[in-house]
Amino acid sequence: MIINNNCLECSDMLRGRVDKKFCSDSCRNVYNNRVNGNVNNYVRNVNNVLRKNRRILESLFRLGDKQVHKGLLIEMEFNFQYFTHKKFNRDSVTFCIYDYEYSTQENSKYVVISLADLNVDTARRKSRKLPDYNQFRLDEL
Numbered sequence: 278m279i280i281n282n283n284c285l286e287c288s289d290m291l292r293g294r295v296d297k298k299f300c301s302d303s304c305r306n307v308y309n310n311r312v313n314g315n316v317n318n319y320v321r322n323v324n325n326v327l328r329k330n331r332r333i334l335e336s337l338f339r340l341g342d343k344q345v346h347k348g349l350l351i352e353m354e355f356n357f358q359y360f361t362h363k364k365f366n367r368d369s370v371t372f373c374i375y376d377y378e379y380s381t382q383e384n385s386k387y388v389v390i391s392l393a394d395l396n397v398d399t400a401r402r403k404s405r406k407l408p409d410y411n412q413f414r415l416d417e418l
């Protein structure tokens with residue numbers, strides 16, 4: 278069986294091991310730097326958007342503006358597509374951006390900014406109990 282592999286970076290034909298992907302260390306480095314560089318850029322850009330969103334919420338919260346028109350947030354270049362996590366309440370949704378959060382009701386033009394409860398996730402994890410599988414088996418007998 279002839280396997281015709283080419284270097285992922287320069288497309289030169291590869292000689293040697295079948296699982297070889299690059300013709301040389303320099304091709305491997307150039308390739309990995311480019312691929313990882315894209316990922317790092319993406320992560321950096323998302324983090325920048327999240328940080329900017331957080332700064333906007335923080336500045337309004339510190340000014341005492343807890344209830345804010347969405348239009349103001351848009352004017353301040355708040356990006357509603359980015360948040361760190363989300364909580365569903367009975368009649369509203371809360372979007373968290375690190376230690377700040379805003380809740381909004383369906384079709385409302387306003388959001389209410391508050392400080393996030395930083396212990397929520399830990400508390401939830403502690404209270405989650407795994408079922409006792411040994412007990413299940415005993416009960417079935």
Ligand SMILES: [Zn+2]
Pocket residue numbers: 284285286287288289299300301304
């Ligand atoms: Zn190469």
